[in-house]
Amino acid sequence: MDYFQYKNNRLFCEDVSLDQIAETHGTPSYVYSKKTLERHAKAYLDSFSSENNLVCFSVKSCSNIAILEILKKAGCGFDIVSGGELKRALSIGADPSKIIFSGVGKSKGEIEYAIKNKILSFNIESGSELTRIEGIAKKLGIKASVSIRFNPEVDSGGHDYITTGRKGDKFGISSLNEVMQLVGHIRDSENLMMVGLACHIGSQILNLDSYKAAALKTIELADQVNNLGVKLEFLDMGGGLGVPYNNEVPPNPRELVEVLESVMKERKEVIVLEPGRTISANAGVLLTSVEYLKDDFLIVDAGMNDLLRPSLYGADHDVWNTNNNIKKSKNWNIVGPVCESSDFIRKDIFLSANEGDVLAVRTAGAYGFVMSSNYNSRPRGAEILVDGDKAHVIRSRETLEDLIALERLPND
Ligand SMILES: Cc1ncc(COP(=O)(O)O)c(C=O)c1O
Structure with a gap:
């Protein structure tokens, strides 16, 4: 459930139209609802039947520091994939002992930064990465906490670009022999x-069977790790639960937690989750204005940048007119101003719209602004946080000056 609703035919975020x-504030702009973020975080945090859990919000899905602060206050830790995301988390006073560093390509600088800040764990994805972390920890005279991200060989379905738990995906370590050698x-x-074992089987997962299969493999592996005399603090089942972009009916966080708790009921380790999309996606919309109508095209001021x-994954976002009182509807292709044929926001959607109308592209809070770019030299839009009847600018719209601010002529 989210807090984007029509009131008297006008679309509101909480109490702000x-x-x-x-x-x-102009368009394109991302608008987030604080109440929705809190509600979604709580849905995870309240689902566990014991204190033995840690919910690390996946910063990559939506990384504005104002959003991270809300989730920190709600009780979340953070799953990060770069030094930049660590900087963001630390800047809002996140507890490093609730930060997990994922990702296949951690650089030396990022590892050193994270070790010095005493994060909970590096989820390592290769023997080479482990060697690098060990070398840096030795240089710093510190013991670095690591967990191994293994590949449970579970196909979670969904788009090829977001499936991560199969042999041949670049993530995790697939050979269990190698995992055991690394443990030794x-x-x-x-x-x-x-300190832990981790897996993350994909994103936009719509059934719990693949989680159950991954959890069973995790506890089997944890037993083998224990047999080598290593006691684990946590078992990290990653993120990936799906959200309703259109008519999908994904399981809810409580159902996911129930499955994991039932598989892991005999275990002492903390259960860690790394949800991103389920917390942030439906907490945000992208507001965009209709510039022109042409044939079946609605040309709007937001593009693939x-x-x-939609261009990367063929993702279908629902789109609502902020004015629900327009009678004439038809099927439109909503496209942006970027000079690429793949620049579309939504194809073939039944909608009422006129020039000058403002549309809300729904479920855009996750992997939305964070993936935006300056392609076609387009300044990024603003980010706005709604809290009750107040709208706060949490990232200013970029200006034309911003576009060239870091550039230099060679002979300057
Ligand atoms: C390691 C890891 N954890 C968590 C997530 C968050 O996934 P989602 O936003 O689908 O919950 C991702 C996303 O790709 C990931 O790679």
């Missing part, structure tokens, strides 16, 4: 400490 936001190495190292998912 989206038309008002468009008028005051960590156990015997003076500069490493093994503002919302990449």
